[in-house]
Amino acid sequence: MKSFFLENYDIERISLGIYLFPILFLLLVLRIPIGLSMFLVGAFGTSLIAGWLPIISQLKTSAWHLFSNYSLSVIPLFLLMGNFAAKAGMSAALFNFAGACLGHRKGGVAMAAVGACAGFGAICGSSLATAATMGKVALPELRKMGYSNALSTGALAAGGTLGILIPPSVILIIYSILTEQNIAKMFLAAFIPGFLAAVGYITAIAIYVRFFPNSGPNKNRVDFKSRFLLFKNIWHVLLIFFIVIGGIYLGWFTPTEGAAVGAAGTGLIALLNKNFSLKSFFEVINDTAITTAMIFLILLGAEFFNSFIALSRITNILAETVLSYDYSPFIIVAIILIIYIFLGCLMDSLAMILLTIPVFFPVIIQLDFGMSIEETAIWFGILTLIVVEVGLITPPVGLNAFIINKIAGDIPIKETFKGVLPFLISDFLRVILLFAFPGITLSLVRLLY
Amino acid sequence: MSNNSWYEYSIRSNDKFGRILFYLSNFLSIFGGCVLIIIVIINVFSISGRVLFSSPLLGDFELVEMGCAIAIFSFLPFCHLKNGNVIVDFFSSKFPLYIRQLLDILSNFVFLLVASFFTYRMIYGVIDMIKYNEQTMLLKLPVWIAFIPGIFSFFLLTLVCFHILLKEIINMDLNKIK
Numbered sequence A: 001m002k003s004f005f006l007e008n009y010d011i012e013r014i015s016l017g018i019y020l021f022p023i024l025f026l027l028l029v030l031r032i033p034i035g036l037s038m039f040l041v042g043a044f045g046t047s048l049i050a051g052w053l054p055i056i057s058q059l060k061t062s063a064w065h066l067f068s069n070y071s072l073s074v075i076p077l078f079l080l081m082g083n084f085a086a087k088a089g090m091s092a093a094l095f096n097f098a099g100a101c102l103g104h105r106k107g108g109v110a111m112a113a114v115g116a117c118a119g120f121g122a123i124c125g126s127s128l129a130t131a132a133t134m135g136k137v138a139l140p141e142l143r144k145m146g147y148s149n150a151l152s153t154g155a156l157a158a159g160g161t162l163g164i165l166i167p168p169s170v171i172l173i174i175y176s177i178l179t180e181q182n183i184a185k186m187f188l189a190a191f192i193p194g195f196l197a198a199v200g201y202i203t204a205i206a207i208y209v210r211f212f213p214n215s216g217p218n219k220n221r222v223d224f225k226s227r228f229l230l231f232k233n234i235w236h237v238l239l240i241f242f243i244v245i246g247g248i249y250l251g252w253f254t255p256t257e258g259a260a261v262g263a264a265g266t267g268l269i270a271l272l273n274k275n276f277s278l279k280s281f282f283e284v285i286n287d288t289a290i291t292t293a294m295i296f297l298i299l300l301g302a303e304f305f306n307s308f309i310a311l312s313r314i315t316n317i318l319a320e321t322v323l324s325y326d327y328s329p330f331i332i333v334a335i336i337l338i339i340y341i342f343l344g345c346l347m348d349s350l351a352m353i354l355l356t357i358p359v360f361f362p363v364i365i366q367l368d369f370g371m372s373i374e375e376t377a378i379w380f381g382i383l384t385l386i387v388v389e390v391g392l393i394t395p396p397v398g399l400n401a402f403i404i405n406k407i408a409g410d411i412p413i414k415e416t417f418k419g420v421l422p423f424l425i426s427d428f429l430r431v432i433l434l435f436a437f438p439g440i441t442l443s444l445v446r447l448l449y
Numbered sequence B: 001m002s003n004n005s006w007y008e009y010s011i012r013s014n015d016k017f018g019r020i021l022f023y024l025s026n027f028l029s030i031f032g033g034c035v036l037i038i039i040v041i042i043n044v045f046s047i048s049g050r051v052l053f054s055s056p057l058l059g060d061f062e063l064v065e066m067g068c069a070i071a072i073f074s075f076l077p078f079c080h081l082k083n084g085n086v087i088v089d090f091f092s093s094k095f096p097l098y099i100r101q102l103l104d105i106l107s108n109f110v111f112l113l114v115a116s117f118f119t120y121r122m123i124y125g126v127i128d129m130i131k132y133n134e135q136t137m138l139l140k141l142p143v144w145i146a147f148i149p150g151i152f153s154f155f156l157l158t159l160v161c162f163h164i165l166l167k168e169i170i171n172m173d174l175n176k177i178k
Helices: A010-029 A034-050 A052-067 A070-087 A090-102 A108-121 A127-144 A149-160 A170-179 A183-211 A224-231 A235-250 A255-272 A278-312 A314-325 A329-344 A349-364 A373-390 A399-408 A413-436 A438-448 B005-011 B016-053 B060-081 B097-131 B144-171
Strands: none
Touching (some): A010 A034, A052 A278, A052 B097, A070 B016, A090 A127, A127 A149, A127 A399, A149 A399, A170 A183, A170 A349, A170 A373, A183 A438, A235 A255, A278 A349, A329 A413, A373 A438, B016 B060, B016 B144
C-alpha cells in the first residue's frame, strides 16, 4: 500500500492535522451536518496517512461496532427515560409543589419554575427537553401572574440548563466515555455544582426583583399541610432519582441498567397518567428516535475524526508546545474555558464536546494541578459542562432561549436574551468559584469513594 | 435542529414516493422504539433476577448490545427525514436564500454519497460475518441477524437522502440564480 506521505515523517502528519482543521470548519460553514463533516475530514485525513484500504474495510463494521457498544447504550435509554418523564405529567406536579414552597416570595413563581426545572433535571438528561417541558407548564402561569416577559422567559431558558447540570446528564455521559472516566463519579461530582446552579438562579431572581419590583409579583403563602399534600404528587420523582443514581453509585447495576430502570419507572408513571394516550407514546418514541439518531450520527463521525486525530499525533505536539511555554496550568484551563464560551455561540454543545475533548483532554491530564489525573478529569469535565451549557442561553444560537420563545409565541427574542442576563452573571460567578476551588466539585467524590 | 421554514415546506411531500418513505421511516422508528422498550424490560428482569433470586439472565449484555444497535439503526432515516441532524447555521443564516438552498443541495448530495457507500460496504460486512460465522460470546447468537436491519436502515436512509435531494432541486427557484 503506497501512502500519500512517507509514514516516518511525523512533521508531515502533524501539518496535515493542522491543515485539515480549517477544512472541517469550512464544511461546517457550508451547512454540512456536523457528524458528516467530521466523518469526511476524518476519513480523508486517515486515508492520506495510511491509504484508503483501512478506511474502506473499517466502513464494513464501524457503524455496527459503535451502535452495539454496551457503554453507549446508556444514551438512548436515558433519553427514553427523560421523554417518558416529559409526558408523565411530572412537570406540573413539580411546578405546583415548588410554587407552594416559594410562591409567597417576590418573584417566587419564577423561583418555583427554576426549582421545578432542577427537580425535572434529576430525571431528565437533556436541557432542551427540560426547557420545553417546563416551559409548557410554567410559562402560562407566569404570564397569568403578570410576570414580565424578560423574567419569565429568561428564568425558564436558564432553568432548562439544569437538565444537563443535574445528573443524569447525556453530555456528562459522553464526556465520561470519551475520557474513560467512571460515570458514577462524574454524576456525584455534578451534584453540588448542579445544586449551586439552582440556588444561584433563585438568588439571581431575588436580586432582579429588588431592582424591578413590578416584574415579579408574589402569591399568598401556602400552609405546611397543603405543601405536604402536594409533595405526595412528586415523591416518585425523588424515588426514581435516588434509585437510578444511588443504584449506579452502589454498584447495584451498570449505568445502562440504571437508565433502563429509570425508563421503566418514568414509563410506568406515564402509563398511570390518564392523559397518556397512544399518540403520546408515539411522540415519546419519535422524540427519542430523533435525538438518539442525531447523537449517534455525530458519534459515528467523531469515531473517524478521532482516529485521524490520534494518527496525526497533533495532540502530542499541542501538549509539548503548551508545556514548553511553562504557563500556569490554571491559565491554560481558563483559556480553554474561554474558547468554549466562544464556540458555544456557534455550535451545538454535544458536537463541541466531541470535537474538542479529544484534542484538549490529553493536554489537560499532562498538566500538574496538584490533583490526581482522575480528579483533574472530573473537575475539568464539570467546568466544561457548565461553560458548554452557557452556550445554550447566549445569543445568537442559544437553543433553550429559542425553545422558550417559541412556546411563548409573541415575545421578541431580544426580551428573552435580556431576561437571561442575570442568570448568565450567576453562571459566570459559579464558574469562577468552581474553577478557583476544585475542592467544591470533588468533595462528594472524595467523601464517598 | 435548524429552523428553516422553506425546508419544512419542501419536506411536506405530496408525491407517493415521499409519503411511502415517510410511513416506512416512521414505522421503522416506532419499531426501534419498541425494541428499546424490550431492552428496558430485559434489563429490569435481569436486575430483579440478580438481586432477588441471585440468578442473573444469561447473556443480557449481548441482548442489550444487539437490541440497541438495531434500535439506533432504525432511528436514522426518520431523523434525517425530520431534518434532525445538527448543522451550524450561524454563518450561513445571513446568506441569501438561494445560496443556502444551493448549499443544502450540495450537503444532501454528499450525505447521499456517504449513506449509499455505507450501505454498500455494510453488505460486505454482513457477508464477512456469515462467512466467518461470527457469534456472541454466551448466547452463541449469529451477529448477522442484527446486521440485516442495520443494512435496511442505511438503505432507507439513502432513499430518504435521494428524496430530499430531489425535493430541494425541484423547489429551488431557478430565476434567482441568473
